[in-house]
């Protein structure tokens with residue numbers, strides 16, 4: 721990988737917390753995520769025998785376990801893409817016996833595959849954390865033959881939200897709370913939680929392929945008790961929980977998660 725894409729999410733390169741959780745999910749030790757179940761429900765009408773599937777931003781391939789659980793007989797070919805060796809190396813170890821699985825290091829902004837390499841592509845909880853959705857959407861449309869499914873926050877208007885990180889709450893940065901903003905007032909280390917307007921998101925899709933069909937589906941598939949019971953919800957400041965209104969919340973942010981289903 722020659723080019724490193726500009727993004728805020730580099731902190732996950734070293735962050736072993738997500739890795740451990742994903743690894744336990746991939747091994748079937750931790751339960752399937754609500755978001756994985758929702759992907760399977762939406763894709764159920766679109767999956768065919770021998771389909772090839774790209775999972776962009778795959779961690780250790782925990783979504784593959786969800787595909788296997790429901791579609792073991794369909795001989796699906798799964799490719800996981802992620803920029804970080806930490807994730808890819810662990811994923812390769814976990815899935816080494818499975819001949820239908822591949823893991824590749826790479827960026828959703830420049831997917832290292834030819835046009836129409838996959839029948840279906842998924843990209844879940846990635847676009848909200850990176851600076852621009854244009855390259856990722858162009859690339860996902862380019863490498864996919866039939867269906868792209870993206871999960872990301874969508875609202876009437878866009879918000880650019882930065883969660884400012886410091887060493888008190890996030891052990892992967894050395895920046896102390898007293899230094900968290902530089903002299904110009906910019907955060908030194910941060911993570912985006914961008915919310916995109918439906919209008920902008922759809923216009924980016926249509927810019928690269930005006931013939932596709934686009935459907936926005938609000939993510940209300942989840943079962944509240946399966947999200948809020950988790951130990952990490954109580955321990956981690958940025959773990960997702962469901963509030964009393966039934967909305968998904970990360971610390972004090974309401975995250976209006978949607979699925980964007982794109983059919984070619």
Ligand SMILES: C[S@@+](CC[C@H](N)C(=O)[O-])C[C@H]1O[C@@H](n2cnc3c(N)ncnc32)[C@H](O)[C@@H]1O
Nearest residue numbers: 729732776777778779802803827828844845846
């Ligand atoms: C919040 S996790 C989501 C994991 C999984 N897709 C899910 O929904 O459970 C974000 C994932 O995207 C990966 N990622 C971050 N930047 C990326 C990029 N530019 N291209 C592809 N993947 C990226 C991270 O390494 C991480 O595995």
